[in-house]
Amino acid sequence: MPKTAGIILIGNEILSGKTVDANAAYLCRELRELGVEVRRVVVIPDEVSLIAEEVAAFSKAFDLVFTSGGVGPTHDDVTIEGVARAMGVPVVRHPELVALLERYYRDKVTDAALRMAEIPEGAELITGNGLRFPNVAMRNVYVLPGVPEIFRRKFDAMRERFRDAPIHLKNVFVRIGEGTLADYLNRLLDGFPLLLVGSYPELSNPEYQVKVTLESRDRGYLEQALADFLGRLPGDAVVKVT
């Protein structure tokens, strides 16, 4: 069975429209490229009980869970507490992280800053690949910060541990509308029921009307399905295949 994943974005700033999240889109793309199927993304407020509920549910439902946001020294940074509560463990201060913070802030480390040394008891610290500050994983839950530059750097440092069998993709761009296309897609799915097929109309593109995506983990199956689909479509309907 290929790996599944869920993503939990924690942040009032996203829900209130002050910030546009970039981390979910990044992670969806990266995980797909790694062969991991993202099944759910959710955005919730900075509230411990909601975070705990969501993390517990995601951790059971998916192989991998990623959280974004709510880690840091201020009052609204409650993700670690939420993850700990989801797992039924206390929050503890990790001596290795305390030492890192003391080195980073020199002698000016405040109590607030030391909150960043807190982890759920039993969490794994993932170091290496140039990380100044380790990643924190509690069982299958990876806790990442909301700031996009740091989010990417921290994910990239551990991305290879998530790699699975690749999902192959073909895009067919057509110049017929979805109303006509629908019948061709239904016939394609009759012949290739395991194929993942998407159909995305593009209103303002002068080149084509719909992008059709065909996907499978089995490259041979995908190639056969593509040939079948192209063979049925009217010859002048296909703009390009990528």
Added chain:
Amino acid sequence: MPKTAGIILIGNEILSGKTVDANAAYLCRELRELGVEVRRVVVIPDEVSLIAEEVAAFSKAFDLVFTSGGVGPTHDDVTIEGVARAMGVPVVRHPELVALLERYYRDKVTDAALRMAEIPEGAELITGNGLRFPNVAMRNVYVLPGVPEIFRRKFDAMRERFRDAPIHLKNVFVRIGEGTLADYLNRLLDGFPLLLVGSYPELSNPEYQVKVTLESRDRGYLEQALADFLGRLPGDAVVKVT
């Protein structure tokens, strides 16, 4: 009690990283401007049972629910079916929508295209404000398409029905780090426990280090809190207030 809202994005293309959603960010911003509090956003696959489950839960939990995506003529457009199942009603073909489609496609209307005339039984059609095709609302659930241009046009046409008391906002940009700032924020919240306070570090901005947001539905309370906060901060810490 101010109105709450939840947003359900339906689309494999978002989860698989092929498309970057723009509708949730748009809707979060618009609803905030209207005084509506978005409490949850979720992205789920094009699967009827998942859509039904999610719509049922959102419809109970929030005053307003918006879905984006999964409406159209192809096999992966199953939102209407999901909403109907959530509400325990059948899907029916609405004669007014059939007539509109027949006029739009002239005599070339296909069976697939006629799927766009289907609604959950008992749904409301919302017309007016230049809409060519009416909006569909099933109780408190508003069904919108995924294509951003159409999503916006359709939401804008009915936005005024959602207006609530405004939420007032002040932004304070500071040139101190979150480690130091945290204590000032905690003291602010001690004095103004009803204030909504956010703290957003900005790594690559040369002007300031953190944007602090203060929010309240009570303008007087917000002004008092702002004065208190500015009075306590070191004079050279404040870059600007907007």
